[in-house]
Amino acid sequence: MVCPIEEHGGAQVLLDYCARRLAPAAGAALEHHLQECARCRAFFRRQSAVWEALETWEVPPAAGEFDRRLYERVAAEGRRSWWARLAGPAGRDRGVLRPAFALASVTLILAGAFLLEGPRHLAGGNPSYQAQTEVAEQVERALEDLEMLRELDRVASESM
Amino acid sequence: MPGGAGLPACLLTLRNSVKLSVAAGVEQIMGGASAALDCDSELMLWVKAGDDGSSFALLLEKHRTGVIRFLYRMVQNQAIAEELGQEVFLRVFRSRATYEPTAKFRTWLFRIATHLALNWLRDGRNERLQEPLAGDAADGPAREISDSRPSVEQRLVYQVRLDEVRRAVAALPDKQRAAVLMHKYEAMDYAQIARVLGCSESALKSLLFRAYETLRGRLAHLA
Numbered sequence: 375m376v377c378p379i380e381e382h383g384g385a386q387v388l389l390d391y392c393a394r395r396l397a398p399a400a401g402a403a404l405e406h407h408l409q410e411c412a413r414c415r416a417f418f419r420r421q422s423a424v425w426e427a428l429e430t431w432e433v434p435p436a437a438g439e440f441d442r443r444l445y446e447r448v449a450a451e452g453r454r455s456w457w458a459r460l461a462g463p464a465g466r467d468r469g470v471l472r473p474a475f476a477l478a479s480v481t482l483i484l485a486g487a488f489l490l491e492g493p494r495h496l497a498g499g500n501p502s503y504q505a506q507t508e509v510a511e512q513v514e515r516a517l518e519d520l521e522m523l524r525e526l527d528r529v530a531s532e533s534m
Numbered sequence: 535m536p537g538g539a540g541l542p543a544c545l546l547t548l549r550n551s552v553k554l555s556v557a558a559g560v561e562q563i564m565g566g567a568s569a570a571l572d573c574d575s576e577l578m579l580w581v582k583a584g585d586d587g588s589s590f591a592l593l594l595e596k597h598r599t600g601v602i603r604f605l606y607r608m609v610q611n612q613a614i615a616e617e618l619g620q621e622v623f624l625r626v627f628r629s630r631a632t633y634e635p636t637a638k639f640r641t642w643l644f645r646i647a648t649h650l651a652l653n654w655l656r657d658g659r660n661e662r663l664q665e666p667l668a669g670d671a672a673d674g675p676a677r678e679i680s681d682s683r684p685s686v687e688q689r690l691v692y693q694v695r696l697d698e699v700r701r702a703v704a705a706l707p708d709k710q711r712a713a714v715l716m717h718k719y720e721a722m723d724y725a726q727i728a729r730v731l732g733c734s735e736s737a738l739k740s741l742l743f744r745a746y747e748t749l750r751g752r753l754a755h756l757a
Contacts (some may be wrong), residue, residue, distance in 0.1 A: 379556075383739070385743065386739055386743065389633075389743065389746060391548075391743070393717070420752060420754040421746065423750075423752060423753060423754045423755075423756055424746060424749045424750050424753045425718070426700050426756075427695065427698070427753045427756045428699060428703075428714075428718050428749075429613075429720075430692070430695055430696055430699060431607070431696060431700065433602070433603040433606045433607065433700050434606075434612055435599075436598060436599065436602045436616055436619070437616060440598065440602070440616055440619065441598070443595065444594070444620050444623055445622060447591075447620060447624055448624065448627050451624065451627065451628065489633065505715045507705070
């Protein structure tokens with residue numbers, strides 16, 4: 375057997391052996407090699423020490439209330455209104471639909487502004503100049519609205 | 535909808551067993567891990583189909599401990615681990631409508647858990663919330679030492695050893711830490727861990743090698 379340490383990427387075999395993830399045949403070949411190779415033996419000894427040390431770390435069991443709390447949250451999830459779900463999930467999580475929701479709101483505002491303002495400036499004199507001015511104003515208002523929505527969104531996120 | 539007209543056989547048995555005990559049902563019927571993985575995806579499809587909640591209960595019962603255990607070792611704070619665990623299962627529930635069994639359920643679950651843990655660590659909230667390393671002294675070591683009556687000296691030696699292990703793991707870069715925890719404690723294979731971390735198997739092996747190299751430097755003297 376070629377020395378795993380000398381082979382490129384071969385030390386992986388030693389890790390797998392320590393983790394007891396090596397196929398029996400490969401394990402047997404490595405065991406034979408370990409008897410002859412002091413370098414691999416040292417590596418194996420050190421890795422085994424790490425493996426054993428990690429095994430001492432146990433985890434306390436979860437609190438008994440875990441399931442009850444989760445089911446309460448699941449039930450609350452079901453009770454949330456459609457617009458709240460559209461705006462994003464509760465907590466500090468950011469909903470994927472939140473930007474889309476903001477964008478849709480801005481589009482609606484813009485569409486409303488065009489519907490209200492459009493007929494008036496179309497009927498007035500010097501239409502192209504008037505239209506340009508009004509569009510600029512509407513874009514400015516839309517940007518302000520967007521900023522306001524962002525601010526509301528931020529405040530809502532902080533309050534949740 | 536899984537199974538077409540009727541429930542798959544494994545689910546029929548599982549759902550019947552709920553009356554006895556959810557936990558006992560999982561243990562008795564799922565048995566081997568390979569059979570259970572297929573069942574997990576099917577259970578999730580039943581959650582998606584809007585069943586009576588028993589499928590979600592089974593998934594929770596089966597994976598709760600593993601997820602919280604992984605999160606605890608990631609963030610080293612029991613309360614935070616449980617909070618993140620809640621978020622993991624809540625996300626599973628929220629994602630039910632769009633769930634597609636493209637990967638093993640457990641891989642998907644750990645992907646969510648890892649994502650949340652890495653985000654939490656990245657946010658730096660651990661600086662003020664991380665428990666002192668000896669924080670579990672009251673409930674941890676007493677349980678963990680096999681001797682039912684460990685001496686004070688044994689407890690102290692154990693505590694020192696445990697602290698060293700926790701410090702060494704905590705000092706690993708976040709992604710290396712996640713990889714080691716899944717490899718060592720969750721018995722996940724390279725393909726699964728690579729999928730969870732979103733990297734190739736060869737990149738994962740290299741990541742693990744570097745992580746264990748660091749741990750050898752810090753823990754090998756404990757032999």
